[in-house]
Amino acid sequence: MSYGPAPVVPCSFDLSTLAPRSVASLFSHLVTRPTGRALRLGIESQIDELGSICLSVLDFTQVVVLDYSCADEAVAKLIQRYIGTDRPADVFFVARGLGEQHRDPIEAVLARHELALAAEIDGPGFVLLGTAAHAERIVWDALERARSADATGIAAACGLAVADARTALESLAARRVVLRQANQRFSALSALLESP
Amino acid sequence: MKIVPLPASLEERTFDPVVRGLEGDPAERKLFDASHLRWADPYGMLGLLCAGSFAAVEAEKPVLRLPESGDVVGYMARMGFFEHAAAIFEIHGAWKRPRFEGPSEVLLEITAIRSHADVHDVVDRVNEQGLALLTRQLQYPLKEAFQFSVVLSEVCQNVIEHAEAGGWVATQTYTWAKRLGRRVVSIAVMDLGVGFRASLAASHAARHPDRWDDAAALEAAFLHGQTRFPDPGRGQGLQQIRKQVGRWSGRVSIRSGTARIADVPDWDDGEPLEEGIPFLPGAQIGIILPARTPQAEAGGSPRTGGRA
DSSP, X not given: OOOSSSOOOOOOBOGGGOOOEEEXXXXXXXXXXXXHHHHHHHHHHHHHHHOSEEEEEEEEEEEEEEOHHHHIIIIIHHHHHTTSTTOSSEEEEEEEEEOHHHHHHHHHHHHHHTXXXXXXXXXXXXXXXXXXXXXXXXXXXXXXXXXXXXXXXXXXXXXXXXXXXXXXXXXXXXXXXXXXXXXSEEEEHHHHHHOO | OEEEEOOSEESHHHHHHHHHTTOSOTTSOEEXXXXXXXXXXXXXXXXXXXXXXXXXXXXSOOEEEOOSOHHHHHHHHHTTHHHHHTTTOEEESOOOOOSOOSSOSEEEEEEEXXXXXXXXXXXXXXXXXXXXXXXXXXXXXXXXXXXXXHHHHHHHHHIIIIISSOEEEEEEEEEETTTTSEEXXXXXXXXXXXXXXXXXHHHHGGGSTTSOSHHHHHIIIIXXXXXXXXXXXXXXXXXXXXXXXXXXXXXXXXXXXXXXXXXXXXXXXXXXXXXXXXXXXXXXXEEEEEOOOHHHHTOOOOEEOOOO
Protein backbone atom coordinates (compact mmCIF):
# COMPACT_ATOMS: atom_id res chain seq x y z
CA MET A 1 0.00 0.00 0.00
CA SER A 2 1.33 3.45 -0.78
CA TYR A 3 0.32 6.80 0.59
CA GLY A 4 0.34 10.13 -1.20
CA PRO A 5 1.89 11.12 -4.49
CA ALA A 6 5.55 11.35 -3.53
CA PRO A 7 7.91 8.37 -3.45
CA VAL A 8 9.41 7.62 -0.08
CA VAL A 9 13.00 8.83 0.07
CA PRO A 10 14.66 7.49 3.22
CA CYS A 11 16.68 10.08 5.08
CA SER A 12 17.86 10.22 8.66
CA PHE A 13 18.76 13.14 10.86
CA ASP A 14 20.13 13.47 14.32
CA LEU A 15 17.69 15.87 15.94
CA SER A 16 20.57 17.76 17.50
CA THR A 17 21.92 18.70 14.08
CA LEU A 18 18.70 20.44 13.20
CA ALA A 19 19.62 23.55 15.12
CA PRO A 20 19.66 26.15 12.34
CA ARG A 21 16.29 27.74 12.00
CA SER A 22 15.08 30.35 9.59
CA VAL A 23 12.11 32.51 10.40
CA ALA A 24 10.51 34.38 7.54
CA SER A 25 8.18 36.99 8.97
CA LEU A 26 5.81 38.02 6.24
CA PHE A 27 4.05 41.35 6.20
CA SER A 28 0.94 43.11 5.04
CA HIS A 29 -0.63 42.44 1.66
CA LEU A 30 0.87 39.42 -0.04
CA VAL A 31 -0.69 39.60 -3.47
CA THR A 32 0.44 38.85 -7.04
CA ARG A 33 2.83 36.29 -8.44
CA PRO A 34 5.90 38.55 -8.62
CA THR A 35 5.53 39.31 -4.90
CA GLY A 36 5.30 35.62 -4.11
CA ARG A 37 8.28 34.87 -6.32
CA ALA A 38 10.38 37.54 -4.63
CA LEU A 39 9.37 36.22 -1.25
CA ARG A 40 10.31 32.67 -2.20
CA LEU A 41 13.71 33.74 -3.51
CA GLY A 42 14.33 35.64 -0.28
CA ILE A 43 13.49 32.61 1.84
CA GLU A 44 15.61 30.34 -0.37
CA SER A 45 18.51 32.72 0.05
CA GLN A 46 18.07 32.67 3.83
CA ILE A 47 18.03 28.87 3.78
CA ASP A 48 21.18 28.77 1.66
CA GLU A 49 23.01 30.79 4.28
CA LEU A 50 22.00 28.40 7.08
CA GLY A 51 23.48 25.26 5.60
CA SER A 52 22.11 21.96 4.46
CA ILE A 53 19.61 21.17 7.24
CA CYS A 54 17.17 23.60 8.75
CA LEU A 55 13.68 24.22 9.99
CA SER A 56 12.04 27.12 8.21
CA VAL A 57 9.16 28.88 9.95
CA LEU A 58 6.82 30.83 7.71
CA ASP A 59 5.20 33.35 10.00
CA PHE A 60 1.91 34.81 8.72
CA THR A 61 1.01 36.70 11.88
CA GLN A 62 1.36 40.12 10.23
CA VAL A 63 -0.13 39.16 6.87
CA VAL A 64 -3.45 40.88 6.21
CA VAL A 65 -4.21 39.68 2.70
CA LEU A 66 -2.83 36.58 0.98
CA ASP A 67 -4.07 35.78 -2.49
CA TYR A 68 -3.88 32.49 -4.34
CA SER A 69 -1.28 33.59 -6.86
CA CYS A 70 1.09 34.77 -4.17
CA ALA A 71 0.47 31.66 -2.05
CA ASP A 72 1.21 29.46 -5.06
CA GLU A 73 4.57 31.13 -5.63
CA ALA A 74 5.63 31.72 -2.03
CA VAL A 75 4.36 28.56 -0.35
CA ALA A 76 3.62 25.77 -2.84
CA LYS A 77 6.63 26.31 -5.07
CA LEU A 78 8.88 26.79 -2.06
CA ILE A 79 7.85 23.42 -0.60
CA GLN A 80 8.11 21.78 -4.01
CA ARG A 81 11.72 22.90 -4.36
CA TYR A 82 12.74 21.13 -1.16
CA ILE A 83 10.69 17.98 -1.44
CA GLY A 84 12.36 16.22 -4.35
CA THR A 85 15.47 14.08 -4.33
CA ASP A 86 17.33 16.92 -6.06
CA ARG A 87 16.57 19.41 -3.28
CA PRO A 88 19.37 21.88 -2.61
CA ALA A 89 19.07 21.50 1.18
CA ASP A 90 17.23 19.46 3.78
CA VAL A 91 14.56 21.85 4.93
CA PHE A 92 11.37 21.36 6.90
CA PHE A 93 8.70 24.02 6.73
CA VAL A 94 6.21 25.00 9.40
CA ALA A 95 3.63 27.73 8.95
CA ARG A 96 2.76 29.81 11.97
CA GLY A 97 0.24 32.51 12.81
CA LEU A 98 -2.30 31.35 10.23
CA GLY A 99 -5.69 33.01 10.44
CA GLU A 100 -8.88 32.15 8.58
CA GLN A 101 -7.96 34.57 5.80
CA HIS A 102 -4.73 32.68 5.07
CA ARG A 103 -6.01 29.17 5.32
CA ASP A 104 -8.13 29.08 2.17
CA PRO A 105 -5.38 30.18 -0.23
CA ILE A 106 -2.76 27.96 1.37
CA GLU A 107 -5.04 24.90 1.42
CA ALA A 108 -5.97 25.53 -2.21
CA VAL A 109 -2.42 25.78 -3.53
CA LEU A 110 -1.24 22.79 -1.50
CA ALA A 111 -4.12 20.71 -2.85
CA ARG A 112 -3.40 21.85 -6.40
CA HIS A 113 0.17 20.53 -6.15
CA GLU A 114 -0.68 17.59 -3.86
CA LEU A 115 1.57 18.95 -1.12
CA ALA A 116 1.23 19.02 2.66
CA LEU A 117 2.39 21.50 5.28
CA ALA A 118 2.47 21.46 9.07
CA ALA A 119 0.86 24.62 10.36
CA GLU A 120 0.03 26.28 13.64
CA ILE A 121 -3.52 27.61 13.46
CA ASP A 122 -5.15 30.06 15.83
CA GLY A 123 -7.35 27.85 17.99
CA PRO A 124 -6.75 24.20 17.11
CA GLY A 125 -2.97 24.44 17.26
CA PHE A 126 -0.83 22.32 14.94
CA VAL A 127 -2.63 20.80 11.98
CA LEU A 128 -1.66 19.14 8.73
CA LEU A 129 -2.77 21.24 5.76
CA GLY A 130 -3.03 20.12 2.16
CA THR A 131 -3.21 16.69 0.62
CA ALA A 132 -2.77 13.55 2.70
CA ALA A 133 -4.28 10.08 2.74
CA HIS A 134 -6.63 9.28 5.62
CA ALA A 135 -4.10 6.99 7.28
CA GLU A 136 -1.40 9.66 6.96
CA ARG A 137 -3.60 12.18 8.74
CA ILE A 138 -4.33 9.76 11.59
CA VAL A 139 -0.65 8.96 11.95
CA TRP A 140 0.39 12.62 11.73
CA ASP A 141 -2.10 13.56 14.46
CA ALA A 142 -0.88 10.71 16.68
CA LEU A 143 2.74 11.77 16.25
CA GLU A 144 1.77 15.36 16.97
CA ARG A 145 0.33 14.22 20.30
CA ALA A 146 3.27 11.92 21.08
CA ARG A 147 5.89 14.45 19.88
CA SER A 148 8.30 11.58 19.18
CA ALA A 149 7.61 7.89 18.64
CA ASP A 150 8.47 4.86 16.55
CA ALA A 151 6.16 3.01 14.17
CA THR A 152 5.16 0.50 16.83
CA GLY A 153 4.07 3.23 19.23
CA ILE A 154 2.14 5.09 16.56
CA ALA A 155 0.51 1.87 15.36
CA ALA A 156 -0.71 1.17 18.87
CA ALA A 157 -2.00 4.71 19.29
CA CYS A 158 -3.88 4.61 15.96
CA GLY A 159 -5.05 1.01 15.90
CA LEU A 160 -3.11 0.33 12.70
CA ALA A 161 -0.82 -2.52 11.71
CA VAL A 162 2.80 -1.63 12.40
CA ALA A 163 3.69 -1.98 8.72
CA ASP A 164 0.91 0.42 7.72
CA ALA A 165 1.94 2.93 10.39
CA ARG A 166 5.56 2.72 9.24
CA THR A 167 4.57 3.21 5.61
CA ALA A 168 2.52 6.26 6.53
CA LEU A 169 5.30 7.70 8.69
CA GLU A 170 7.88 7.24 5.96
CA SER A 171 5.60 8.82 3.41
CA LEU A 172 5.06 11.78 5.74
CA ALA A 173 8.82 12.01 6.27
CA ALA A 174 9.39 12.02 2.53
CA ARG A 175 6.87 14.82 2.23
CA ARG A 176 8.81 16.72 4.91
CA VAL A 177 5.96 17.03 7.41
CA VAL A 178 7.57 14.80 10.05
CA LEU A 179 11.22 14.21 10.84
CA ARG A 180 12.68 10.72 10.57
CA GLN A 181 15.41 10.29 13.16
CA ALA A 182 18.42 7.98 13.03
CA ASN A 183 17.05 5.60 15.67
CA GLN A 184 13.94 4.62 13.69
CA ARG A 185 11.93 7.15 15.64
CA PHE A 186 9.97 9.99 14.12
CA SER A 187 9.42 13.49 15.49
CA ALA A 188 6.62 15.97 15.01
CA LEU A 189 7.87 19.22 13.51
CA SER A 190 6.15 21.15 16.29
CA ALA A 191 8.50 19.41 18.72
CA LEU A 192 11.45 20.88 16.85
CA LEU A 193 10.08 24.36 17.42
CA GLU A 194 10.27 23.75 21.14
CA SER A 195 13.91 22.66 21.06
CA PRO A 196 16.45 25.37 21.98
CA MET B 1 -21.63 59.53 -38.02
CA LYS B 2 -23.42 56.54 -36.54
CA ILE B 3 -25.40 57.20 -33.37
CA VAL B 4 -25.14 54.58 -30.64
CA PRO B 5 -27.91 55.30 -28.12
CA LEU B 6 -27.19 54.40 -24.51
CA PRO B 7 -30.05 53.01 -22.40
CA ALA B 8 -31.45 54.77 -19.35
CA SER B 9 -29.75 52.16 -17.17
CA LEU B 10 -26.29 51.06 -18.29
CA GLU B 11 -25.23 47.77 -16.72
CA GLU B 12 -24.39 44.23 -17.77
CA ARG B 13 -27.95 43.42 -18.81
CA THR B 14 -28.20 46.39 -21.13
CA PHE B 15 -24.63 46.39 -22.40
CA ASP B 16 -24.92 44.02 -25.36
CA PRO B 17 -27.27 46.30 -27.35
CA VAL B 18 -24.66 49.06 -26.98
CA VAL B 19 -22.01 46.77 -28.46
CA ARG B 20 -24.45 45.77 -31.19
CA GLY B 21 -24.70 49.45 -32.06
CA LEU B 22 -21.04 49.32 -33.12
CA GLU B 23 -21.72 46.76 -35.83
CA GLY B 24 -21.53 47.91 -39.43
CA ASP B 25 -18.77 49.93 -41.03
CA PRO B 26 -15.88 50.01 -38.52
CA ALA B 27 -14.46 53.09 -40.19
CA GLU B 28 -17.62 55.11 -39.58
CA ARG B 29 -17.29 57.51 -36.67
CA LYS B 30 -19.61 56.78 -33.73
CA LEU B 31 -21.56 59.06 -31.42
CA PHE B 32 -22.42 57.50 -28.06
CA ASP B 33 -25.55 59.30 -26.99
CA ALA B 34 -25.88 59.24 -23.21
CA SER B 35 -28.49 62.00 -23.11
CA HIS B 36 -31.07 59.80 -21.43
CA LEU B 37 -28.71 57.91 -19.16
CA ARG B 38 -30.08 57.85 -15.61
CA TRP B 39 -27.85 55.28 -13.96
CA ALA B 40 -24.68 53.31 -14.68
CA ASP B 41 -22.92 50.75 -12.53
CA PRO B 42 -19.19 49.89 -12.72
CA TYR B 43 -19.92 47.33 -15.45
CA GLY B 44 -21.75 49.95 -17.48
CA MET B 45 -19.06 52.61 -17.12
CA LEU B 46 -16.12 50.30 -17.86
CA GLY B 47 -18.14 48.79 -20.69
CA LEU B 48 -18.57 52.25 -22.16
CA LEU B 49 -14.81 52.82 -22.02
CA CYS B 50 -14.27 49.49 -23.79
CA ALA B 51 -16.91 50.17 -26.43
CA GLY B 52 -15.48 53.63 -27.07
CA SER B 53 -11.95 52.26 -27.38
CA PHE B 54 -13.14 49.57 -29.79
CA ALA B 55 -15.02 52.14 -31.86
CA ALA B 56 -11.81 54.14 -32.21
CA VAL B 57 -9.75 51.29 -33.61
CA GLU B 58 -10.55 52.02 -37.23
CA ALA B 59 -12.46 55.28 -37.01
CA GLU B 60 -12.01 58.81 -35.76
CA LYS B 61 -12.25 59.31 -31.99
CA PRO B 62 -15.89 58.70 -31.06
CA VAL B 63 -18.09 61.39 -29.56
CA LEU B 64 -19.69 61.00 -26.16
CA ARG B 65 -22.73 63.16 -25.58
CA LEU B 66 -23.08 63.54 -21.83
CA PRO B 67 -26.24 62.76 -19.85
CA GLU B 68 -28.75 65.56 -19.43
CA SER B 69 -28.95 64.78 -15.72
CA GLY B 70 -26.36 66.69 -13.75
CA ASP B 71 -26.59 64.12 -10.97
CA VAL B 72 -25.57 61.35 -13.35
CA VAL B 73 -22.67 63.41 -14.71
CA GLY B 74 -21.64 64.19 -11.14
CA TYR B 75 -21.73 60.56 -10.16
CA MET B 76 -19.72 59.52 -13.20
CA ALA B 77 -17.21 62.22 -12.34
CA ARG B 78 -16.93 60.90 -8.81
CA MET B 79 -16.23 57.44 -10.21
CA GLY B 80 -13.32 58.98 -12.13
CA PHE B 81 -14.95 58.11 -15.42
CA PHE B 82 -13.99 61.27 -17.28
CA GLU B 83 -10.28 61.08 -16.53
CA HIS B 84 -10.23 57.85 -18.54
CA ALA B 85 -12.92 58.81 -21.04
CA ALA B 86 -11.09 61.97 -22.07
CA ALA B 87 -8.43 59.90 -23.81
CA ILE B 88 -11.01 57.81 -25.64
CA PHE B 89 -13.90 60.14 -26.50
CA GLU B 90 -14.46 63.62 -27.76
CA ILE B 91 -16.71 64.65 -24.90
CA HIS B 92 -19.64 66.91 -25.66
CA GLY B 93 -20.95 68.51 -22.51
CA ALA B 94 -19.56 69.91 -19.29
CA TRP B 95 -18.31 67.97 -16.30
CA LYS B 96 -16.15 68.70 -13.33
CA ARG B 97 -14.83 66.68 -10.48
CA PRO B 98 -17.00 67.20 -7.38
CA ARG B 99 -15.40 68.84 -4.36
CA PHE B 100 -17.38 66.86 -1.82
CA GLU B 101 -15.24 64.07 -0.43
CA GLY B 102 -17.52 62.68 2.30
CA PRO B 103 -18.88 59.17 2.73
CA SER B 104 -19.32 57.52 -0.63
CA GLU B 105 -20.73 54.40 -2.18
CA VAL B 106 -17.72 54.37 -4.47
CA LEU B 107 -15.50 51.69 -3.08
CA LEU B 108 -12.91 51.97 -5.82
CA GLU B 109 -13.14 54.57 -8.54
CA ILE B 110 -12.20 53.58 -12.07
CA THR B 111 -8.56 52.56 -11.92
CA ALA B 112 -6.26 51.55 -14.75
CA ILE B 113 -4.63 48.13 -14.45
CA ARG B 114 -1.39 47.95 -16.38
CA SER B 115 1.00 46.16 -14.03
CA HIS B 116 1.21 44.14 -10.86
CA ALA B 117 2.03 47.35 -9.01
CA ASP B 118 -1.45 48.59 -9.92
CA VAL B 119 -2.93 45.44 -8.36
CA HIS B 120 -1.04 46.17 -5.13
CA ASP B 121 -2.33 49.72 -5.21
CA VAL B 122 -5.92 48.51 -5.63
CA VAL B 123 -5.64 46.08 -2.71
CA ASP B 124 -3.99 48.71 -0.51
CA ARG B 125 -6.75 51.22 -1.23
CA VAL B 126 -9.69 48.88 -0.93
CA ASN B 127 -8.83 46.50 1.87
CA GLU B 128 -9.79 48.53 4.94
CA GLN B 129 -12.83 50.17 3.39
CA GLY B 130 -13.87 46.90 1.78
CA LEU B 131 -13.79 45.14 5.14
CA ALA B 132 -15.95 47.82 6.73
CA LEU B 133 -18.41 47.77 3.86
CA LEU B 134 -18.81 44.01 3.72
CA THR B 135 -19.19 43.57 7.45
CA ARG B 136 -21.39 46.61 8.21
CA GLN B 137 -23.47 47.07 5.08
CA LEU B 138 -23.57 43.56 3.67
CA GLN B 139 -23.42 41.64 6.97
CA TYR B 140 -20.57 39.36 5.96
CA PRO B 141 -18.61 37.71 8.81
CA LEU B 142 -15.19 39.30 9.22
CA LYS B 143 -13.33 36.11 8.35
CA GLU B 144 -15.10 36.03 4.97
CA ALA B 145 -14.82 39.74 4.33
CA PHE B 146 -11.05 39.41 4.18
CA GLN B 147 -11.53 37.44 0.98
CA PHE B 148 -12.96 40.46 -0.83
CA SER B 149 -9.48 41.86 -1.44
CA VAL B 150 -8.33 38.44 -2.59
CA VAL B 151 -11.12 38.27 -5.15
CA LEU B 152 -10.26 41.76 -6.33
CA SER B 153 -6.58 40.94 -6.57
CA GLU B 154 -7.12 37.76 -8.55
CA VAL B 155 -9.59 39.29 -10.95
CA CYS B 156 -7.22 42.20 -11.65
CA GLN B 157 -4.30 39.86 -12.19
CA ASN B 158 -6.34 38.17 -14.85
CA VAL B 159 -5.87 41.32 -16.93
CA ILE B 160 -2.09 41.38 -16.41
CA GLU B 161 -1.53 37.68 -16.95
CA HIS B 162 -3.84 36.97 -19.86
CA ALA B 163 -4.90 40.10 -21.71
CA GLU B 164 -1.52 41.29 -23.00
CA ALA B 165 -3.06 44.75 -22.65
CA GLY B 166 -4.13 47.14 -19.95
CA GLY B 167 -7.57 47.30 -18.46
CA TRP B 168 -9.70 48.94 -15.80
CA VAL B 169 -11.28 47.99 -12.50
CA ALA B 170 -14.00 49.70 -10.48
CA THR B 171 -16.21 48.72 -7.59
CA GLN B 172 -19.22 50.34 -6.00
CA THR B 173 -22.00 49.53 -3.58
CA TYR B 174 -25.65 50.37 -4.09
CA THR B 175 -29.13 49.12 -3.30
CA TRP B 176 -30.75 46.89 -5.88
CA ALA B 177 -34.27 47.71 -4.77
CA LYS B 178 -36.28 46.20 -7.63
CA ARG B 179 -34.26 43.13 -8.52
CA LEU B 180 -33.03 41.99 -5.15
CA GLY B 181 -34.37 44.30 -2.48
CA ARG B 182 -31.02 44.62 -0.76
CA ARG B 183 -27.60 46.15 -1.06
CA VAL B 184 -24.99 44.73 -3.36
CA VAL B 185 -21.38 45.40 -4.14
CA SER B 186 -20.51 45.41 -7.81
CA ILE B 187 -17.05 44.74 -9.21
CA ALA B 188 -16.16 45.18 -12.86
CA VAL B 189 -12.81 44.40 -14.47
CA MET B 190 -12.41 44.83 -18.20
CA ASP B 191 -9.78 44.88 -20.89
CA LEU B 192 -9.55 44.99 -24.64
CA GLY B 193 -6.72 42.49 -24.86
CA VAL B 194 -6.46 39.22 -26.74
CA GLY B 195 -9.45 37.61 -25.03
CA PHE B 196 -9.80 34.06 -23.76
CA ARG B 197 -9.96 32.36 -27.17
CA ALA B 198 -6.63 33.77 -28.32
CA SER B 199 -5.03 33.45 -24.89
CA LEU B 200 -5.75 29.72 -24.77
CA ALA B 201 -5.52 28.93 -28.48
CA ALA B 202 -1.90 27.77 -28.64
CA SER B 203 -2.28 25.31 -25.79
CA HIS B 204 -5.89 24.19 -26.12
CA ALA B 205 -7.34 24.78 -29.59
CA ALA B 206 -5.93 21.49 -30.87
CA ARG B 207 -8.03 19.61 -28.35
CA HIS B 208 -11.23 21.14 -29.74
CA PRO B 209 -10.44 21.34 -33.48
CA ASP B 210 -14.09 21.21 -34.53
CA ARG B 211 -15.45 23.74 -32.09
CA TRP B 212 -12.75 26.10 -30.84
CA ASP B 213 -14.53 29.39 -30.35
CA ASP B 214 -15.13 31.98 -27.63
CA ALA B 215 -17.60 29.79 -25.75
CA ALA B 216 -15.21 26.81 -25.77
CA ALA B 217 -12.39 28.98 -24.51
CA LEU B 218 -14.54 30.41 -21.72
CA GLU B 219 -15.64 26.92 -20.73
CA ALA B 220 -12.02 25.76 -20.62
CA ALA B 221 -10.94 28.63 -18.40
CA PHE B 222 -14.06 29.23 -16.32
CA LEU B 223 -15.25 25.68 -15.75
CA HIS B 224 -12.03 23.71 -15.96
CA GLY B 225 -9.37 26.17 -14.77
CA GLN B 226 -7.27 25.82 -17.90
CA THR B 227 -4.74 28.47 -18.86
CA ARG B 228 -2.07 28.96 -21.49
CA PHE B 229 0.63 28.30 -18.90
CA PRO B 230 1.86 24.71 -18.41
CA ASP B 231 2.45 25.40 -14.70
CA PRO B 232 -0.23 23.44 -12.77
CA GLY B 233 -0.33 26.24 -10.21
CA ARG B 234 -1.90 28.53 -12.79
CA GLY B 235 -5.63 28.80 -13.37
CA GLN B 236 -6.54 28.83 -9.70
CA GLY B 237 -7.55 32.47 -9.62
CA LEU B 238 -10.80 32.15 -11.56
CA GLN B 239 -11.70 28.93 -9.80
CA GLN B 240 -11.23 30.47 -6.39
CA ILE B 241 -13.16 33.59 -7.40
CA ARG B 242 -16.07 31.36 -8.47
CA LYS B 243 -15.88 29.41 -5.23
CA GLN B 244 -15.84 32.53 -3.08
CA VAL B 245 -18.56 34.35 -5.02
CA GLY B 246 -20.65 31.18 -4.83
CA ARG B 247 -20.28 31.10 -1.04
CA TRP B 248 -21.68 34.62 -0.99
CA SER B 249 -24.59 33.73 -3.32
CA GLY B 250 -23.15 36.15 -5.83
CA ARG B 251 -23.00 36.25 -9.59
CA VAL B 252 -19.80 36.16 -11.64
CA SER B 253 -19.70 36.42 -15.41
CA ILE B 254 -17.07 36.71 -18.11
CA ARG B 255 -17.82 38.13 -21.53
CA SER B 256 -15.18 37.57 -24.19
CA GLY B 257 -15.55 37.97 -27.94
CA THR B 258 -19.00 36.71 -28.81
CA ALA B 259 -19.81 34.67 -25.70
CA ARG B 260 -20.56 35.13 -22.03
CA ILE B 261 -20.34 32.50 -19.31
CA ALA B 262 -21.61 32.89 -15.77
CA ASP B 263 -22.36 31.33 -12.42
CA VAL B 264 -25.95 32.41 -11.97
CA PRO B 265 -27.41 32.43 -8.45
CA ASP B 266 -31.05 31.69 -7.79
CA TRP B 267 -31.96 35.38 -7.46
CA ASP B 268 -30.87 36.06 -11.04
CA ASP B 269 -32.67 34.95 -14.20
CA GLY B 270 -29.68 35.35 -16.54
CA GLU B 271 -28.34 32.62 -18.78
CA PRO B 272 -25.28 30.61 -17.69
CA LEU B 273 -23.92 30.57 -21.24
CA GLU B 274 -24.69 32.99 -24.06
CA GLU B 275 -23.26 32.60 -27.53
CA GLY B 276 -23.52 34.79 -30.60
CA ILE B 277 -23.64 38.04 -28.68
CA PRO B 278 -22.14 41.14 -30.37
CA PHE B 279 -18.36 40.99 -30.67
CA LEU B 280 -16.15 42.93 -28.31
CA PRO B 281 -12.47 42.05 -27.94
CA GLY B 282 -10.78 41.29 -24.63
CA ALA B 283 -12.58 40.18 -21.51
CA GLN B 284 -15.26 41.86 -19.44
CA ILE B 285 -15.78 40.44 -15.96
CA GLY B 286 -18.70 41.36 -13.74
CA ILE B 287 -19.23 40.30 -10.13
CA ILE B 288 -22.26 41.08 -7.98
CA LEU B 289 -22.13 40.28 -4.25
CA PRO B 290 -25.44 40.70 -2.42
CA ALA B 291 -25.92 41.53 1.23
CA ARG B 292 -26.16 38.50 3.47
CA THR B 293 -29.63 37.37 4.54
CA PRO B 294 -30.79 34.15 6.26
CA GLN B 295 -32.34 33.06 2.97
CA ALA B 296 -29.12 33.74 1.07
CA GLU B 297 -27.12 31.62 3.50
CA ALA B 298 -29.43 28.73 2.81
CA GLY B 299 -29.27 29.32 -0.97
CA GLY B 300 -28.52 26.51 -3.40
CA SER B 301 -25.77 26.07 -5.96
CA PRO B 302 -25.57 28.53 -8.84
CA ARG B 303 -26.47 27.54 -12.37
CA THR B 304 -23.22 27.27 -14.25
CA GLY B 305 -22.51 27.92 -17.92
CA GLY B 306 -21.41 25.17 -20.27
CA ARG B 307 -22.57 23.37 -23.36
CA ALA B 308 -24.52 20.17 -22.89
